[in-house]
Amino acid sequence: MHSKIVIVGGGAGGLELACKLGRKLGPGQVMLVDSRLYHIWKPSLHEVAAGTLDIHQEGLSYQMLAHDNGFTYVYGALTALDAPGKQLTVAAIATAEHEEVLPERRIGYESLVLAIGSTSNYFGVPGAEEHTISLNATEDAERFRLTLLKLLTKAALKKGAPDAGQDGVDIVIIGGGATGVELAAELREASGVYAAYGFGQLEPMKDVRITLLEGAPRILAPLPERVSAAALKLLQERAIKVVTGTRVTAIGAAQVTAGEGGQPDQLYPADIVVWAAGIKAPALLSTLGLPTAKGGQLEVDGTLAVKGHGNIYALGDCALCLGADGKAVPPRAQAAHQQADYLAQTFLRQARGKPPQSAPYVYKDYGSLVSFGQTSSVGSLMGSLKGLSWFVDGFVARLMYVSLHLMHHQAVLGTVRTGVLALARFLIKRSTPLVKLH
Incomplete structure (x- = not known):
């Protein structure tokens, strides 16, 4: 197989780039490689985990997107790269019974874009990898949801039994960034819905105990203090225990150990633990023979080209891109979206025989929004003047938060289909449970 432009990774940035290029250049010139069959917008994984979003309704088939947007889709994971030979290797695909469906394949390219995202960074905490769930992908979110359903069922059956001890479910979320905060709020809202759908014995506020642990002095530390304070207030109103300035030192099968320097360790009971305390570049990147930074990301220049490799580019979480101030571009969906737009122009100019873009990529921060369930959000919007921002909250x-998801859909589906899809999901929610129960 061969394609003029090969994009590895169908996340927000990689998929948007494939769609924009495919619509202009066609499947003979644009190829997307991904290890999964369907796309989920990663910022919505906390909703999948809570059960308020059904991946079987939300997921967008890469094969469908390839057909509709004019690019070629290849199913499989990147395993090796021959940069001098301009060739990459994609793993074979097999069933659960180890029956090979697709063989290992090699793909030639003229230009390569790596957009394989990030994975969890456990910072060497004992037991973290073995005893926690990280929301890196849809299968992680589904594993959390099914585990939660099982725990709720057991807790409901034990409720009121003489030997039950402390009834209910203990959920510990490690990390007070956007993912941890959004998950905590979504779980509190979902717990009330679960109680209404067959778990009536449980009192959500009392029996579904949610604890959020954060090492920084406040949650949502990168965001303005007013946003952090508003988020803390909303969590506390939802009976979510928030502990800041604490460091997790060990995680076991049934508890989390954490504490401040010089203070006795605190033990937090945990039936299920979510790790949302940090990310790092996938280990695969260090095996490709490309320059990587201390954190494992690919080092790119101002045009998003991997240093020393003019025909290989990287975007999103897997790329270390430095801004004009020397600081790394943050790993956010809006950064991946902007980088996809920049690279789309790079490749379209090449295809039309025009000179390269004269201006380097510059990240523009438009602010951040944090979801607090299906009816409320909080955040800040950045103005066109440096340092100017507006605090927004409530409905x-x-x-605005929902519109971000719709903007991503519009980029890969088009305006009309996004509108139809949004209407269809609105109607479906009126005829189905508010949470996924199976």
Whole structure:
């Protein structure tokens, strides 16, 4: 197989780039490689984990997207790269019974874009990898949801039994960034819905105990203090225990150990633990023979080209891109979206025989929004003047948050289909449970 432009990774940035190029250049010139069959917008994984979003309704088939947007899709994981030979290797695909469906394949390219995202960074905490769930992909979110359903069922059956001890479910979320905060809020909202759908014995506020642990002095530390304070207030109103300035030192099968320097360790009971305390580059990147930074990301220049490799580019979480201030571009969906737009122009100019873009990629921070369930959000919006921002919350902020998801859909589906899809999901929610129960 061969394609003029090969994009590895169908996350927000990689998929948007494939769609924009495919619509202009066609399947003979644009190829997307991904290890999964369907796409989920990663910022919505906390909703999948809580059960308020059904991946079987939300997921977008890469094969469908390839057909509709004019690119070629290859199913499989990148395993090796021959940069001098301009060739990459994609792993074989097999069933659960080890029956090979697709063989190992080699793909030639003229230009390569790596957009394989990130994975969890456990910082060497004992037991973290073995005893926690990280929301890196849809299968992680589904594993959390099914585990939670099992725990709720057991807790409901034990409720009121003489030997039950402390009834209910203990959920510990490690990391007070956007993922941890959004998951905590979504779980609190979902717990009430679960109680209404067959778990009536449980009192959500009392029996579904949610604890959020954060090492920094406040949650949502990168965001303005007013946003952090508003988020803390909303979590506390939802009976979510928030502990800041604490460091997790060990995680076991049934508890989390954490504490401050010089203070006795605290033990937090945990039936299920979510790790949302940090990310790092996938280990695969260090095996490709490309320059990587201390954190494992690929080092790129101002045009998003991997240093020393003019025909290989990287975007999103897997790329270390430095801004004009010397700081790394943050690993956010809006950064991947902007980088996809920049690279789309790079490749379209090449295809039309025009000179390269004269201006380097510059990250523009438009602010951040954090979801607090299906009816409320909180965040800050950045103005066109440096340092100017507006605090937003409540229903208006929620509408803005939802619009971000719709903007991503519009980029890969088009305006009309995004509108139809949004209407269809609105109607489906009126005829199905508010949470996924199976």
